[in-house]
Amino acid sequence: MKYAYISLVMAVIVVTNTKINAQTDIDGVMMEKNAFCIGPMAGYSSWKNYWEGSLKRENLNLGKVSTTMYSLMGNYGITNKLNVMFGLPYIKTKASAGQLKGLKGIQDLSFWIKWKAYSKKTGQGRLSLFAIGGYSLPASDYTADFLPMSIGLESKNLSLRGMADFQTGIWFATISGTYIRRSNIELDRTAYYTTEMHYTNKVEMPDAASYNVRAGYRNKGGYAELVLDGWKTLGGFDITRNNMPFPSNEMNATRIGINIKYPMAFLPQLSITGNAFTTIAGRNMGQANGFNAGIFYVIDLSKKEKTGSDNSQK
Amino acid sequence: MKKINILYIASAILLLHSCSKDITETNLQFPALQPANTDINGGTWLPILLTGPAEFAVAAPIATTAPDYIAQVNEIKSFQAHITKEERRAVNYWSAGAVLRWNEIMRELVALHNLPPYQNADGTYPFPSANNPLAYPQFPFANPPYAARAYAYVAAAQYDALVATWHYKNLYNRAAPYSVDPAVNALIPKSNLPSYPSEDAAVIGVTTELLKLLFPGDQEFIQLKAEEHKKARIIAGANVRSDLEAGEALGKLVAQKFVTRARGDRTGAAIGNQALWTQMENDAIARGEIPWISQESPKRPPMLPLFGRVRTWLFDSLTMVTTIRPVAPPSTSSQQFKDETEEIYNYSKNPTREQVRIAHFWADGLSTYTPPGHWNAIAAEDFVKANFSELRWARNMALLNMSLMDAATACWDAKFYYFNPRPSQIDPRIKTTTGLPNFPSYISGHSTFSGAAATILGHIIPSRATAYTAMAQEASVSRMYGAIHYRSDCEKGLETGNKVGAYAVARARIDGAE
Secondary structure: OOOEOOOOOHHHHHHHOOOOEOOOOOOOOOOOOOEEEEEEEEEEEEEOEEEEOOEEEEOOOOOOEEEEEEEEEEEEEEEOOEEEEEEEEEEEEEEOOOOEOOOEEEOEEEEEEEEEEEEEEEOOEEEEEEEEEEEEEEOOOOOOOOOOOOOOOOOOEEEEEEEEEEEEOOEEEEEEEEEEEEOOEEOOOOOEEOOOEEOOOEEOOOOEEEEEEEEEEEOOOOEEEEEEEEEEEOOOEOOOOOOOOOOOEOOEEEEEEEEEEEEEOOEEEEEEEEEEEEEEEEEOOEOOEEEEEEEEEEEEOOOOOOOOOOOOOO | OHHHHHHHHHHHHHHHHOOOOOOOOHHHHOOOOOOOOOOOOHHHOOOOOOOOOOOOOOOOOOOOOOHHHHHHHHHHHHHHHOOOHHHHHHHHHHHOOHHHHHHHHHHHHHHHHOOOOOOOOOOOOOOOOOOOOOOOOOOOOOOHHHHHHHHHHHHHHHHHHHHHHHHHHHHHOOOOHHHHOOOOOOOOOOOOOOOOOOHHHHHHHHHHHHHHHHOHHHHHHHHHHHHHHHHHHHHOOOOOHHHHHHHHHHHHHHHHHHHHHHHOOOHHHOOOOHHHHHHHHHHHHHOOOOOOOOOOOOOOOOOOOOHHHOOOOOOOHHHHHHHHOOOOOOOOOOHHHHHHHHHHHHHHHOOOHHHHHHHHHOOOOOOOOHHHHHHHHHHHHHHHHHOOOHHHHHHHHHHHHHHHHHHHHHHHHHHHHHOOOOHHHHOOOOOEOOOOOOOOOOOOHHHHHHHHHHHHHHHHOHHHHHHHHHHHHHHHHHHHHOOOOOHHHHHHHHHHHHHHHHHHHHHHHHOOOO
């Protein structure tokens, strides 16, 4: 079980800076056949400064904007090379100053299919290549048109990720790139202004792309790694001076973080995960810092074979 | 096998997503204007500021047999011979109507400029300057009173310009080029309305001239639209150049009367000053009431506190005080005030999704065309279906927008006469699901605008009267759902708006158009 530092739900992280996916859609680890890993996560993130376009500023009428997240995540090994995953978070936002009311609710239901397409010993290590497809859609009727208090951006997202993982001994590095196609969204109003007037309730959401680089220590049961990731919206516009954010803004972010997973010695099926991150650059989003923690349990669903329940890597 | 499964699932999801993100916007689907009635005698309708339809002279046109006219027809033919896709788009776009399209352009300019200035380093706020419109903060800050005034001046002036235009059309009776020369294609629906002077050009002339005053930093954008519009009329075969020149010149002359009125309507003094803001606060305290206090950080001066003294269209300032101004709100020390505050706390505590939807549908806050713009959009969609002549479009838009501006004035008069605090100032537990406006609570602007608009629109299109009343009711209550207004603000706002609207109805009955 791995914590994925950034995923196709990054769009929401960018805004609310909380949603963190504790599953393995973005790491080089697979669940074994018939193993099912499930567990809750909780997270908190906040920002005081944000980028209005490229201008970094604070907003005394928002103060500190924080997001609390609780989620349930699961991962099932159809085979050793093919996993399916899901994630479902509940999100709550709050501003420490000003009058705007925070919102709360179940956000987006995400699914992934992860395929380990290639794996080969090369020299002193092993190189594996993966393809991951993801899909997410709102699981409740929340509104995206109340940023930064909205709990999500409402679009249905289809993502395709290519990933390479190299491990030698206990050291590893993983790199991935993702393209995210985002559907149009619908506002509660019949007209809106971006860089021009629009007479429709529909908003065209620009697609996005992301990268993720992670490296560190990894053995059969746990890991500790450093992560660098970036999200770029492929289009969109800047928040105008002293305006509020809009769902189709060009939201970009670069973040660094640490990430650990620690299996319990007394019960290897049980592990705890934790991470912390900070935002080092961005555009039209908050400069968020955050942390998350989760507990995961692996259940062996196979009838015949008796396997160790840890999520071995090979 | 696995590979096939993945491909299958991936393609199923792709299908779900369907490929196109194209959005067709409502206003680009409006059909070409094809008035059921040309209102050919509209030159007799009662103008607003003009002393009469012939106050400004328009010279007689040259004969359609004159060489110069034939040269102008040839200009049309040369455009039509090499018409481009972009020119066709422009012809179709402008064919929906001059008053409609320029109203949309106004709404766009309002939305662009509807952003409050960011504070100075010392915690004070800068004010936009009309003399330096492109410097930050750009001029204007098109907040709801400013927007209401802009829409009203442009709409009223367009109406007067078209009354004069219709007068001369009837007088000179020069047919449209597509009727004069059968070789000219009519790329828009034909009409037997005389084409000299051009009604489209009169709208262009009067509007561009007023927009120099109202949106002085957007001249390039406005001029490009005007040029495209004029060219579209020529390419469409609807006007020769001399039709346009006469109409535009007439429009510009009419605009001057409205510019003069605008310069003297007291808007320039509406911002007030620190002494006035303090005075208003102290007056409320002296009456034994809790005064309104800005909840922005840093505290922002109230929005246009003297807008209530701006010159109105439909009644005089004495009527404002004796007839329009609502009774005092519940005292801030009364049980009713306490109960109404508690009611808003309950809306704030756990808003339903439907309440949030309604609050957001009518929010019309930052970076939008404001509530007056929203009612213009509502009216425009219905007017498109009604097939009005340009003149009747202008007359109805003028009635609507004079009502909306007078509603703004009446509302601001009450707000700053009573200086009543917002619910979230009284009860800090109250958080809002829409932006909190930076001015006193009583009476609700949305309610006042909506009451006025629903009243006059219900008179113009009686079959929609019930629907307009329901919309106004929803717009009004949306401010309670958003937790920014008490019930009294909304109810008295609607009432006050209805009163204002009734003055517009009274004018409508005698202006000669009914």
